[in-house]
Amino acid sequence: MTALNTNPDSASASQREISGEITAIETAYQHAGVEETQPRLDYPPYRSSLLRHPTKDPHHADPETLELCSPVFGERDVHKLEADLTIAHRGEPIGERIVVTGRVLDGQGRPVRRQLVEIWQANSAGRYIHKRDQHHAPIDPNFTGVGRCLTDEDGNYRFTTIKPGPYPWKNHHNAWRPAHIHFSLFGTDFTQRMITQMYFPGDPLFPFDPIYQSIVDAKARERLVAAYDHDVTSHEWSTGYRWDIVLTGSNRTPLDDEEN
DSSP: OOOOOOOTTGGGSOHHHHHHHHHHHHHHHHHHTOOOOSOOSSOTTSTTHHHHSOOSOOOOOOOOHHHHHSOSOOGGGSOGGGGBTTSSSSSOOSSOEEEEEEEEEOTTSOBOOSOEEEEEEOOTTSOOSSTTOOSSSOOOTTOOOEEEEEOOTTOEEEEEEEOOOOEEOOSSTTOEEOOEEEEEEEOSSTTOEEEEEEEOTTOTTGGGOHHHHTSOOHHHHHTTBOEEOTTTOBTTTBEEEEOOEEOSSTTOOOOOTTOO
16 A cells, blocks of 8 residues: 655645646756656655655665575465455456556566565555555455565566545645556565556546656656557456566666665
């Protein structure tokens, strides 16, 4: 779930003001001529980032030996049925059934095998199963919105789920997040974790969302958007989307450093 805003003055800002700030930052970025492919930690239109982003340069610290040698999970701990978010309850969830699939790759295009991929998301009405999410949208009793799987020998992952809806998030007046799915990837120890978000093509909320726009490079932002894939779509069953995750290199998938 995207972190709720903790800045008491943020709600007074209008979307027009936020959009103006986004435009000014993007214009300055284009004039600077220096490529940025990851989200800015200090991004004023994303109001709570001003209170939560790191203010000191990071320093390398050796993790405890236990974190490097103890297992995070075993292959026997992840059941293949956990990748289908539509079968966790007795009834069927409400909304558009979708399949999201893709490959996890390194910077040289090689598959990253046997990686734990976890997802969480809002339901089709834009509501999370979380006590802090109390906006006026219905809870679906047949949809919890969490799943996981392991990548196969070719680095493939595959989830069956419900397309999430957009939701309000209190960053400013009339603030709405585009529909998205959160992704987490685990390596072989606790220090190897990546968190990011996948979006859907053609969302009209993209220009208005400070979290999406905190990646100031347009090409880097596009790497967070899945592609509709008719070959993944199933006859009379589900639509399909394909989204590859690149862990390193110039085409690296942008990460969620602000994720809560």
